[in-house]
Amino acid sequence: MKIRFFSSIDYILLLCVLLLITIGIAFIYSSGINSEGVLVSNEYIKQIVWFCIGFSVMIIMALMDYRKLERYSHYFFIFMAAILVYTRFFGRYVNGARSWLGIGDLGIQPSELMKIAFILCLARFLEKSSAEKPMKRFVLAICIMMVPMGLILLQPDLGTASVFLPIFLFMCFMADVPVRYLMIVFLTGMLTIVFAVLPIWETEILRKSVPIIHVLSNIKLRILVFSASLGICIIGILGNMFFKKKYYYWITYFFGIFSCAIAGSWCCGKVLKPYQIARLIVFIDPNSDPRGAGWNIIQSKTAIGAGTLFGRGFMQGSQSHLRFLPQQSTDFIFSIFSEEMGFVGGIVLFCAFFAILIRITHIIRQTNNSYSCYIASGILGMFFFHFIVNVGMVMGIMPITGIPLPFLSYGGSALLTNMLAIGLLMSINSRRLDFKTTL
Structure with a gap:
C-alpha cells in the first residue's frame, strides 16, 4: 500500500504547492519588515506552524481512502x-465581519473549512441524484x-x-447539469451585483441622477418593477x-433571472455594509475615493508597477516597508511579491499556479468514478476562483473582495483548507485505478 501510494503521488502538484508555500512564508516575513529594517511581525512564524499542521493533515488525508468520507x-x-x-452570534469581529472563533491570538475561520464540507456534501448529492430529473436535481443542489x-x-x-458559486458551477457542470440551468446561477449572480452597486455608483462616481438607476434606489419603484x-414570469x-x-x-427563464436579481440586490443592500459595496465599484475609478475605498487599489498598482522587469530585490520593496499597503501579508501578498521580484517573478508564480490547475484537470480525467470527479472539480473551481480574483483584485481589474491568494497569503484557516484539498486530490490520484466499492 505504501509503495503504491508513493509511486502514485503527483510530484509536480506537490512541488508546486511547496514552492508557493515557501514563497508565501518568505514574503510574509518581508511584509513584517518596516522602513528601518526592523521585524515588527511574527506572522511568518505562525504561518510556518500552520504549514506544519497543514502538511501533516494533507499526508493523513492522502493516506485515507477518500471514498470512506462519502x-x-x-x-x-x-x-x-x-x-x-454559532460563529454568527458568538464569534469575534475581524475586519468588519463576525467570522472567527478562538481565544486570544489563536483563532480559526470556520467558513474556510466549510468549503471542503460543501464540496464533499455536494459531490455525494450529485452522485446519488444522477437518476433524478435535471430541474429537481439542480434546485436541490442550489438549496445545498x-x-x-x-x-x-x-x-x-x-x-x-x-x-461557493464557482465551486457549485464547476461541480454541476461535471455532473452534466444542463448549461442553461447553470447560466441561471451565473447571470443571477452577476445581475445581483450590478443592481446592488449601481445606486452607489450613481451617487459616488457618476454624481448625477440617471432615471433608470433611480428605479433601484427608490424602494417603491423597485417593488413595482419586481x-x-x-407577474410576467408567472404568465410565462x-x-x-x-x-x-x-x-x-424563455420568457419565464429571463424574467425569472431578472426578478431574482432585483430581490437579491435588495438583500445585498441590507446585509452588506456600505464599505463592502463601495469596494465593488471603486475599481472602476479608484481616484473617486483615493484615501478611502480606492486607497488599496492605488497602492497595490503602484507596488506592482514599481517592480518593473526584475523587481527591487527581496526585502527591498518600499510600498510594504513604508506600510502603504494595508493587509499586505494577506490579500495583497502578490503586490509585495511583484514589487520585489518584478514581472519575471510574477510569471514564475503564474506558471506554478497554472501547473497546479493543469494537474488537477489531469486527476479529473484519470479518475474512474463520479464521486472523485466531482470532488476534484470543486477543488479546481475553488483554486481557480481564488487565484483569478485575488490577482485581478491587486491589479485593479477586479473589485476588492478580501479573497486570499492560495498557499501564499497569511492565514492558518485558509492554508489548512488548501492543504486538506491537496490531500484529497492525492487520495483520489492514488486510487484512480480502483473500482468503486460499496461502503
Missing part, C-alpha cells in the same frame, strides 16, 4: 453549518449551496461567500404549461 459528508456539512450559526452562502453573508463576508417582472409559466410554446419557456 457516507459521513452530509454530517460534516451539517456540523459545519451549525458552527457557522445557499446554506453556507447565506450563513457566511450574514457575518457578513462577501468574499468567502462568493467562492412585481411586474414576477402558465403559458408554457397550457400551450407548450417554447417562447413561454
Whole structure:
C-alpha cells in the first residue's frame, strides 16, 4: 500500500504547492519588515506552524481512502453549518465581519473549512441524484449551496461567500447539469451585483441622477418593477404549461433571472455594509475615493508597477516597508511579491499556479468514478476562483473582495483548507485505478 501510494503521488502538484508555500512564508516575513529594517511581525512564524499542521493533515488525508468520507459528508456539512450559526452570534469581529472563533491570538475561520464540507456534501448529492430529473436535481443542489452562502453573508463576508458559486458551477457542470440551468446561477449572480452597486455608483462616481438607476434606489419603484417582472414570469409559466410554446419557456427563464436579481440586490443592500459595496465599484475609478475605498487599489498598482522587469530585490520593496499597503501579508501578498521580484517573478508564480490547475484537470480525467470527479472539480473551481480574483483584485481589474491568494497569503484557516484539498486530490490520484466499492 505504501509503495503504491508513493509511486502514485503527483510530484509536480506537490512541488508546486511547496514552492508557493515557501514563497508565501518568505514574503510574509518581508511584509513584517518596516522602513528601518526592523521585524515588527511574527506572522511568518505562525504561518510556518500552520504549514506544519497543514502538511501533516494533507499526508493523513492522502493516506485515507477518500471514498470512506462519502457516507459521513452530509454530517460534516451539517456540523459545519451549525458552527457557522454559532460563529454568527458568538464569534469575534475581524475586519468588519463576525467570522472567527478562538481565544486570544489563536483563532480559526470556520467558513474556510466549510468549503471542503460543501464540496464533499455536494459531490455525494450529485452522485446519488444522477437518476433524478435535471430541474429537481439542480434546485436541490442550489438549496445545498445557499446554506453556507447565506450563513457566511450574514457575518457578513462577501468574499468567502462568493467562492461557493464557482465551486457549485464547476461541480454541476461535471455532473452534466444542463448549461442553461447553470447560466441561471451565473447571470443571477452577476445581475445581483450590478443592481446592488449601481445606486452607489450613481451617487459616488457618476454624481448625477440617471432615471433608470433611480428605479433601484427608490424602494417603491423597485417593488413595482419586481412585481411586474414576477407577474410576467408567472404568465410565462402558465403559458408554457397550457400551450407548450417554447417562447413561454424563455420568457419565464429571463424574467425569472431578472426578478431574482432585483430581490437579491435588495438583500445585498441590507446585509452588506456600505464599505463592502463601495469596494465593488471603486475599481472602476479608484481616484473617486483615493484615501478611502480606492486607497488599496492605488497602492497595490503602484507596488506592482514599481517592480518593473526584475523587481527591487527581496526585502527591498518600499510600498510594504513604508506600510502603504494595508493587509499586505494577506490579500495583497502578490503586490509585495511583484514589487520585489518584478514581472519575471510574477510569471514564475503564474506558471506554478497554472501547473497546479493543469494537474488537477489531469486527476479529473484519470479518475474512474463520479464521486472523485466531482470532488476534484470543486477543488479546481475553488483554486481557480481564488487565484483569478485575488490577482485581478491587486491589479485593479477586479473589485476588492478580501479573497486570499492560495498557499501564499497569511492565514492558518485558509492554508489548512488548501492543504486538506491537496490531500484529497492525492487520495483520489492514488486510487484512480480502483473500482468503486460499496461502503
